Amino acid sequence: MAKxxxxxxxxxxxxxxxxxxxxxxxxxxxxxxxxDIAEVIGVEAPSxxxxxxxxxxxxxxxxxxxxxxxxxxxxxxxxSNESFLSKIERIIRFHISMMxxxxxxxxxxxxxWKHLPESFLTDFKNQRRNYRSRLAALLQKGIDNNEINPIxxxxxxLTILSAxxxxxxxxxxxxxxxxxxxxxNMVHILIEGLKSQPLTMMHTRRENSLTSGxxxxxxxxxxxVGKTGSKK
Amino acid sequence: MAKxxxxxxxxxxxxxxxxxxxxxxxxxxxxxxxxDIAEVIGVEAPSxxxxxxxxxxxxxxxxxxxxxxxxxxxxxxxxSNESFLSKIERIIRFHISMMxxxxxxxxxxxxxWKHLPESFLTDFKNQRRNYRSRLAALLQKGIDNNEINPIxxxxxxLTILSAxxxxxxxxxxxxxxxxxxxxxNMVHILIEGLKSQPLTMMHTRRENSLTSGxxxxxxxxxxxVGKTGSKK
DNA sequence: CTAAAAAACTAATAAGTGTTAGTTTTGAAA
DNA sequence: TTTCAAAACTAACACTTATTAGTTTTTTAG
Numbered sequence: 001m002a003k004x005x006x007x008x009x010x011x012x013x014x015x016x017x018x019x020x021x022x023x024x025x026x027x028x029x030x031x032x033x034x035x036d037i038a039e040v041i042g043v044e045a046p047s048x049x050x051x052x053x054x055x056x057x058x059x060x061x062x063x064x065x066x067x068x069x070x071x072x073x074x075x076x077x078x079x080s081n082e083s084f085l086s087k088i089e090r091i092i093r094f095h096i097s098m099m100x101x102x103x104x105x106x107x108x109x110x111x112x113w114k115h116l117p118e119s120f121l122t123d124f125k126n127q128r129r130n131y132r133s134r135l136a137a138l139l140q141k142g143i144d145n146n147e148i149n150p151i152x153x154x155x156x157x158l159t160i161l162s163a164x165x166x167x168x169x170x171x172x173x174x175x176x177x178x179x180x181x182x183x184x185n186m187v188h189i190l191i192e193g194l195k196s197q198p199l200t201m202m203h204t205r206r207e208n209s210l211t212s213g214x215x216x217x218x219x220x221x222x223x224x225v226g227k228t229g230s231k232k
Numbered sequence: 233m234a235k236x237x238x239x240x241x242x243x244x245x246x247x248x249x250x251x252x253x254x255x256x257x258x259x260x261x262x263x264x265x266x267x268d269i270a271e272v273i274g275v276e277a278p279s280x281x282x283x284x285x286x287x288x289x290x291x292x293x294x295x296x297x298x299x300x301x302x303x304x305x306x307x308x309x310x311x312s313n314e315s316f317l318s319k320i321e322r323i324i325r326f327h328i329s330m331m332x333x334x335x336x337x338x339x340x341x342x343x344x345w346k347h348l349p350e351s352f353l354t355d356f357k358n359q360r361r362n363y364r365s366r367l368a369a370l371l372q373k374g375i376d377n378n379e380i381n382p383i384x385x386x387x388x389x390l391t392i393l394s395a396x397x398x399x400x401x402x403x404x405x406x407x408x409x410x411x412x413x414x415x416x417n418m419v420h421i422l423i424e425g426l427k428s429q430p431l432t433m434m435h436t437r438r439e440n441s442l443t444s445g446x447x448x449x450x451x452x453x454x455x456x457v458g459k460t461g462s463k464k
Numbered sequence: 465c466t467a468a469a470a471a472a473c474t475a476a477t478a479a480g481t482g483t484t485a486g487t488t489t490t491g492a493a494a
Numbered sequence: 495t496t497t498c499a500a501a502a503c504t505a506a507c508a509c510t511t512a513t514t515a516g517t518t519t520t521t522t523a524g
Binding site: 026027028030031032084111114115129149150152154155156158159160161162163164165166167170173176177181182185186188189190191193194195215231 | 258259260262263301341346347381382383384386387388390391392393394395396397398399400401402405409410413414417418420421422423424425426445
Binding site: 244274275278279282283 | 471472473474475480
């Protein structure tokens with residue numbers, strides 16, 4: 001009869017959540033059974049119910065804890081006194097650090113939230129939408145202030161957040177680079193992609209619409225796509 | 233007794249694959265049952281087995297078809313005669329187009345491949361690794377050729393591919409922007425983030441290590457992270 | 465119209481799901 | 495050492511899972 005032995009400053013529920021996180025990340029929430037979780041802990045499945053209410057509760061706890069963490073960091077940055085570009089950089093770095101250090105839970109909150117029960121789903125999606133709106137608002141202010149290129153802030157948010165989410169594959173495939181370089185390189189790409197270029201730097205791609213808040217819709221190279229693979 | 237009615241140029245298996253794709257994307261592969269698939273088609277679950285071999289076969293077909301598509305496009309670009317930066321841009325645009333036009337299957341091949349049966353898993357992961365290596369090699373050549381900033385190509389690949397994967401959320405939340413603007417804005421951010429800046433543009437962030445192939449590991453703002461939230 | 469093939473159906477199987485009930489074991493306080 | 499609650503256990507339930515077998519219906523070909 002094995003026992004759940006919690007470390008310092010952590011309840012038995014924490015142990016379950018941590019072990020479950022690793023499985024949810026690796027196999028997905030639905031493909032992970034309570035028996036799977038119990039096994040890695042070294043206990044029988046029904047024993048888990050002495051500490052948790054349901055499988056969904058584990059997922060719910062993870063998702064909302066992470067959401068709370070990001071939201072409160074965002075509030076802090078919003079209130080700080082610094083350039084908008086620097087606010088954005090701080091947020092990017094926070095996301096990267098979280099993705100590096102709290103990989104599994106952040107990944108779950110990013111990819112497994114869709115399995116939340118309906119009651120929590122709506123709440124979570126609202127929080128997510130709200131977070132992205134506020135991030136977009138910061139970007140818009142940076143654009144108005146000529147710190148950031150007049151790109152569409154919605155697209156910028158989407159690009160930033162999902163780029164960072166890709167750190168998952170860094171964890172999965174052998175960490176071919178140290179975490180500091182990873183952070184610096186990714187920050188570099190994203191910030192350079194956002195930053196407004198000095199006026200002397202104007203180049204062909206921006207011959208018009210500098211004031212619109214959207215980059216120009218230039219000609220698009222349409223490529224044959226899909227299984228019916230026709231050339232249009 | 234309902235029937236599967238295939239459109240022109242598509243078998244009944246294609247119908248199943250298409251309907252299944254929508255479900256796999258929305259609910260995930262594991263959370264989608266054969267009965268779910270059968271229901272949206274308007275047929276009983278066992279009837280599906282007149283056209284497919286197993287549930288896994290549907291997933292396998294999707295993943296490998298998409299992998300083949302990207303690989304053959306990559307080969308084409310590799311052989312083309314143009315600058316490395318332009319090669320990269322073409323690849324980025326292809327990924328974006330695919331993500332816009334073949335959203336569901338590309339998403340599945342990106343996120344549900346882990347549920348492939350072991351025999352196919354290894355093959356798929358190899359193809360994926362190979363694709364990313366070749367993309368990184370193109371970036372490296374662009375760096376050697378001073379078209380691209382001396383960033384770590386591995387990080388660049390990771391950033392590019394996952395940024396584009398984020399187009400998922402564009403589909404999910406109401407397409408708040410038209411697809412052409414989406415493409416142009418995202419291409420802009422990514423290409424500007426990669427492109428080497430003319431020498432007159434040097435700025436503080438690049439005061440050294442221009443030749444190393446990696447950007448500098450500068451001081452990192454460490455943020456308190458995680459539930460034990462300690463300041464280091 | 466008839467015969468054969470294709471594709472639907474119903475019924476059932478064996479395995480796996482989250483979870484509950486009831487019981488026994490464990491570890492700490494008295 | 496006794497007492498008592500916390501936490502483990504076993505057994506079981508009610509469903510759901512992918513899939514097979516066997517049968518009936520539908521479509522196609524001659």
